[in-house]
Structure formats: structure tokens, C-alpha cells
Amino acid sequence: MTLPTQRRLVTTTIPGPESIRLHERRRHELAAGFGTVLPVFVAEAGGGIIVDVDGNHLIDLASGIAVTSVGASHPEVVRAVAEQAERFTHTCLLVTEYDAAVEVAATLNRLTPGDHDKRTALFSTGAEAVENAVKIARTHTGRSAVVVLTHAYHGRTLLTMSMTAKNVPYKEGFGPYAPEIYRVPSPYPFRWAGGGRSPAEVAREALDLLVDTISSQIGAHNVAAIVVEPIQGEGGFVVPPDGYLSGVAEFAGEHGIVFVADEIQSGLGRTGAMFAVDHEGVVPDLVTTAKALAGGLPLAAVTGRAEIMDSVAPGGLGGTYAGNPVACAAALAALRVIERDDLPAKARRIEQLALPRLRALAGPDSWVGEVRGRGAMLALEFCEPGTTRPAPLAAARVSAYCHRQGVLTLTCGTYGNVLRLLPPLVIDEELLDDALGVLEKGVATAAEGGERA
CATH class of the missing domain: 3.90.1150.10 (Aspartate Aminotransferase, domain 1)
Incomplete structure (x- = not known):
């Protein structure tokens, strides 16, 4: 058009x-x-x-x-959708298989940060992706606690709503919320309440607070995942100062905690890099994508380290519409445009x-x-x-x-x-x-x- x-x-x-x-x-x-x-x-x-x-x-x-x-x-997305819809619109990936889903997974395995062995799980919405990232992290670690930031937004399901910080309109009247969600201060330089004034000071103080909260109030050995938006979306487009994300990733790695980058809004080229974590050279354990992934059709994904992703037994992940073939066709076209046209x-x-x-x-x-x-x-x-x-x-x-x-x-x-x-x-x-x-x-x-x- x-x-x-x-x-x-x-x-x-x-x-x-x-x-x-x-x-x-x-x-x-x-x-x-x-x-x-x-x-x-x-x-x-x-x-x-x-x-x-x-x-x-x-x-x-x-x-x-x-x-x-x-x-x-986009004409290539439109054409891919029409061609796939003419062949078949649905069989359910949990029942029979089709190559488009495998190709989407392979592309995300290649594009996400790091050259380690990866696996991808496909879903329908960003909230589903975040929720399943937590499920995967809990299965892999055998732990239950999840750490998120103030000003975070992760979705509208019970778990992701609990992980979201803003009350109105996302949480008001919908409680009680999911347990074992812990919140630490976001490194929000414009509104930082600590003594730090420079970005480097804010990054250091916020990281110290994260470490102290986890160590003294939760216990690092109880934490399954730290989930962070590399640039906070609904919370106000808060850009963390350099050094914060790498510090969180390092702390998580030292304590066997799964570091999850929620790239649902910031990923796939939006910030000037394929993923927002690329600006700091951070390699997350798991990355969630959605939004731009399929050019307007509902598709989401969790991509991450093979040993973490494969910790869930067959049948533990999925959904009737997860990895819908029409959405996968759209995603392959959209991803091709994002890469080819830089x-x-x-x-x-x-x-x-x-x-x-x-x-x-x-x-x-x-x-x-x-x-x-x-x-x-x-x-x-x-x-x-x-x-x-x-x-x-x-x-x-x-x-x-x-x-x-x-x-x-x-x-x-x-x-x-x-x-x-x-x-x-x-x-x-x-x-x-x-x-x-x-x-x-x-x-x-x-x-x-x-x-x-």
C-alpha cells in the first residue's frame, strides 16, 4: 500500500x-x-x-x-500473510509442525545477543513471553523469587501485572497479586532519590541497592530471575546509565540468577541497535520479544541459553495460538525487512x-x-x-x-x-x-x- x-x-x-x-x-x-x-x-x-x-x-x-x-x-508482510493464509491459518504447533515457526526461532537465535547455543519458544503476546520467561527461570533454578524494578511495565496477566509497578490503570482493583515479586529502585537519573548526581554515580548506587536488597531481604540463593527492561517503556522511557545493566548481569551470573532482558518494546531495531542491551554489550540469559516481531500480527518469543530453555519438559510450554503460522510468516517478512533495510x-x-x-x-x-x-x-x-x-x-x-x-x-x-x-x-x-x-x-x-x- x-x-x-x-x-x-x-x-x-x-x-x-x-x-x-x-x-x-x-x-x-x-x-x-x-x-x-x-x-x-x-x-x-x-x-x-x-x-x-x-x-x-x-x-x-x-x-x-x-x-x-x-x-x-509493509507490502512484503502483507504478501507473506496472504500466501500463508491461503495455505493454512492454523494447525497448532503443539499438534503438528510447520517450518515457518522453526525459521522464526532460528532467526531470533541468530539475532539475539551472544554466540552461545540458544533455543526459542514462541507465544502470542508480550505478557505471555515474560510470564513464560519466569516459568523457565524458575524451572531451571528451582527457585521462586523474581526481582523487578520500580517504574517497570511487563504486562497485564496476573504475574506480569504483579511485576508491573504502576497502579492505575494496570493494577487498581485487580489484587491480590502474585507472590514472590520483589522490587528494587530503577536507575532513573532525573528522579534519583540518592546522593548520586552523575549518571555513573546513579548507576553505582542503584546497583548497590539491588545487591543489598537481594542479599539482605531475599537471599540470592532464592532468586530465580532478575527481569529488566533495557529501556523502561510505560514507566517513562527511562534509559539506565552505562554500567548498570552490565553490573546486574554480572551479579546475576555470579549467583546463578537468570538475567532476563524484556526487549518487547525496545527490541528489533527500535533504539538504533538490534536490541537495546547491545548498546552496553550485555548478553542476557533470556530475551523476550513481541511488538515489532511480526509487523502487526500477534507473536512473541522467549530466546535464550539452550540449557535454560530446555530445562522445561515437553508439554510445559505452549498455547493454542503460540507460534501461529500466519503470524510466523509475517515475522519472517518483517525480520527480513529489518535486517535487509538496516x-x-x-x-x-x-x-x-x-x-x-x-x-x-x-x-x-x-x-x-x-x-x-x-x-x-x-x-x-x-x-x-x-x-x-x-x-x-x-x-x-x-x-x-x-x-x-x-x-x-x-x-x-x-x-x-x-x-x-x-x-x-x-x-x-x-x-x-x-x-x-x-x-x-x-x-x-x-x-x-x-x-x-
Whole structure:
């Protein structure tokens, strides 16, 4: 699908009248628990453009939450899906086998960090992947405790919801939670409560706290896994200072703890490297992937050391739709595009174009307290000027302005005060330039309106 690479608004408001009509119907058919960022109904999408049912062409800085890295309708993914669907849509990998699943596993075994012998297990969602990574780690170690970070997000199942830090909307009212989950401070330099001021000091203090908590409160011999997002997603695009991830991996290795890198949002080229841990040369024991893996279709994976992965007996892993053949066909096409077209380099180019303009928006008198991120995973944290007090309404104002102007943005963060940018890695540079211009004007509206609703 080839769509015009320009923003175009044909209705006086976003959403337009047809989207409003359809949204009203949706309210009576879908459960209220399904929220929505922007209530527009999509007719077509591709590259960095979303076309709604009213004919508006919106710039996509969300990628379906980092899913459509190769675009929402890459022709090679579309063709692979159609060809596979014509042959068969499902037999269940636990019943009969098909080569596409093996090829996806082989590709992930090759692409994930490290040259050790690996195995891959396929699932349907990111939460499933994280949950199964914990199951595998517990089986391998014979231990039960799982260590996660503050500001973490790992999913919405009972276990992964328990591992997630943010209460509203992910945990409120859903308890009691899974046991044996322990939380240590995230190395979040902008909000670090310790004495460290430089990134190196924050990394060292956070690592010391992790070691002390595990040693004194849990017992390293009781810990099955330490699960870390190499760049925290929903928690606010928090980038750990250099040295932290390598220190965690080293500590885990010394104590027989499985180190799990949750690369569901940050992986497969998004940060300018194939995996976010590659920026620090860290080799995790297990890596979870999903989102960008299958170009928009539901597929997830756990990839890791063969001796750990194979510790679960046959029948212990799986699911009816795990490794669905249509999703596997899409994944093979998406992975081929990511490698062949060097989409990590495209992510680095997006960072090169966007980061200087975003950093120019920050300052002591600005509502933008910090700009951070890597590659095409960038964020602005909004705070009351001159402070670190979260300003979620300012973030919401900017996002709403962008939406009215036809640019789809997302907010995130433990305090709801972070605006995140996740453009497709294939976005046209002129389209990105236009979107950044809208965002810059949106930040100006925050300066004028502050925290007023």
C-alpha cells in the first residue's frame, strides 16, 4: 500500500463526524475497560500515515505502541500473510509442525545477543513471553523469587501485572497479586532519590541497592530471575546509565540468577541497535520479544541459553495460538525487512533528526524537564518549570494539541507526565519534520496554558 506521505486534515475537528458516530457505537459494544488514546477509526495505514474513515491523513508517532516498525502494511508482510493464509491459518504447533515457526526461532537465535547455543519458544503476546520467561527461570533454578524494578511495565496477566509497578490503570482493583515479586529502585537519573548526581554515580548506587536488597531481604540463593527492561517503556522511557545493566548481569551470573532482558518494546531495531542491551554489550540469559516481531500480527518469543530453555519438559510450554503460522510468516517478512533495510540505522537517523529539536524544548523555564531516549524511542518529561514535580496536565495538553493537528502521540510514565515518540522506523523524513514542527508548537501551548485543564 502506498499512501501520500503528507499530513492532511479534511474535517474541522479530530475526530471527525464519522469517527464520532462509530465511537458512540463502540461504547455500547466494547467493554469500558478498553480505553483509547485518540477515538478515530482507521480506514488505511502504511509507512508513517494513518487514514481515518473521515479521510484525514494523520502522522503516526505511535506505531501501535512500537509494533509497526516496518509500517502498518509493509507490502512484503502483507504478501507473506496472504500466501500463508491461503495455505493454512492454523494447525497448532503443539499438534503438528510447520517450518515457518522453526525459521522464526532460528532467526531470533541468530539475532539475539551472544554466540552461545540458544533455543526459542514462541507465544502470542508480550505478557505471555515474560510470564513464560519466569516459568523457565524458575524451572531451571528451582527457585521462586523474581526481582523487578520500580517504574517497570511487563504486562497485564496476573504475574506480569504483579511485576508491573504502576497502579492505575494496570493494577487498581485487580489484587491480590502474585507472590514472590520483589522490587528494587530503577536507575532513573532525573528522579534519583540518592546522593548520586552523575549518571555513573546513579548507576553505582542503584546497583548497590539491588545487591543489598537481594542479599539482605531475599537471599540470592532464592532468586530465580532478575527481569529488566533495557529501556523502561510505560514507566517513562527511562534509559539506565552505562554500567548498570552490565553490573546486574554480572551479579546475576555470579549467583546463578537468570538475567532476563524484556526487549518487547525496545527490541528489533527500535533504539538504533538490534536490541537495546547491545548498546552496553550485555548478553542476557533470556530475551523476550513481541511488538515489532511480526509487523502487526500477534507473536512473541522467549530466546535464550539452550540449557535454560530446555530445562522445561515437553508439554510445559505452549498455547493454542503460540507460534501461529500466519503470524510466523509475517515475522519472517518483517525480520527480513529489518535486517535487509538496516532499520536500526533508520532509527539512529530518526534520533539524529529529532533529538536536537526536542532538547531545544527543554530548559529551566520550560515545562519540558528532560528529553531522553535512544533511536526512535524518544520522550519528553513534563514538569513544573524549574522543578522535577510532574506536570501530567501539561503533557496531556501537548498531546491533545498534536492530535487536533493530525499527529498521533502517546503519553506514558509512572506519573502520566511523559510524552513518548515511537514513529515507524520507515517514516519519511519530511513527514517526521512536519510532525516535530507540530510538537514544537504544542509545547508552546503548554507554556501558555500550564497545568490548567
